[in-house]
Amino acid sequence: MKRIVILISGRGSNMESLIRAQRAGELGEARIVAVLSNRPDARGLLTAAAAGIHAEALDHKQYPDRESFDAALMSAIDAHQPDLVVLAGFLRILSEGFVRHYSGRLLNIHPSLLPAFPGLHTHQRALEAGVRLHGCSVHFVTPTLDHGPIVLQAAVPVLDDDDKERLAARVLAEEHLIYPRAVRWFVEGRLAIEGLCVRVQGEQRENALRAPDLAR
Numbered sequence: 001m002k003r004i005v006i007l008i009s010g011r012g013s014n015m016e017s018l019i020r021a022q023r024a025g026e027l028g029e030a031r032i033v034a035v036l037s038n039r040p041d042a043r044g045l046l047t048a049a050a051a052g053i054h055a056e057a058l059d060h061k062q063y064p065d066r067e068s069f070d071a072a073l074m075s076a077i078d079a080h081q082p083d084l085v086v087l088a089g090f091l092r093i094l095s096e097g098f099v100r101h102y103s104g105r106l107l108n109i110h111p112s113l114l115p116a117f118p119g120l121h122t123h124q125r126a127l128e129a130g131v132r133l134h135g136c137s138v139h140f141v142t143p144t145l146d147h148g149p150i151v152l153q154a155a156v157p158v159l160d161d162d163d164k165e166r167l168a169a170r171v172l173a174e175e176h177l178i179y180p181r182a183v184r185w186f187v188e189g190r191l192a193i194e195g196l197c198v199r200v201q202g203e204q205r206e207n208a209l210r211a212p213d214l215a216r
């Protein structure tokens with residue numbers, strides 16, 4: 001049984017999609033053992049606790065610098081002996097030591113088709129750049145922000161009358177589909193990292209791309 005710890009900072013809808021997937025038996029032999037947040041007021045903590053999952057806040061404002069917070073966070077995570085750490089809307093830049101500690105077992109979801117639009121405000125930036133395709137990416141985390149090997153992406157069309165809220169909602173619906181699928185592949189031991197590329201063993205290459213409704 002693989003043990004999963006999820007890190008959040010707010011709403012936690014991606015975390016919820018993982019909890020739902022676990023309940024439906026769609027994560028394989030895995031159990032979400034803890035949800036941790038750097039913000040005590042993260043709404044997702046209540047959702048996790050209501051689902052019977054250990055939910056804990058470590059307020060980053062209580063620590064003098066990034067290194068000391070990351071060290072405390074690592075101890076809190078490691079107390080649960082995770083095989084996989086999943087960032088789900090965790091809005092903190094992580095120190096290199098943290099990222100190296102979880103190398104190969106740290107996943108993130110980013111709301112753009114990486115390597116386009118790393119960082120914040122991705123939906124607004126996609127609209128301003130006039131791209132016709134936008135989406136989301138699940139990737140392994142490396143010390144370079146939003147840059148690690150990509151496991152799975154989903155693309156959505158950018159429509160003429162989109163604003164950033166409508167576009168964000170269309171992308172979020174895809175996030176909720178691809179994150180559980182990527183986590184299941186990890187749990188099944190099917191992800192092999194080769195440089196910046198991820199090979200998904202026993203899976204058609206095209207299954208690492210969801211591109212629904214592009215013709216709308």
Ligand code: GRF
Binds near residue numbers: 008014090
């Ligand atoms: C998602 O769009 C995720 O891609 C980004 O932050 C947002 C978090 O949403 N990293 P939620 O907390 O999972 O609802």
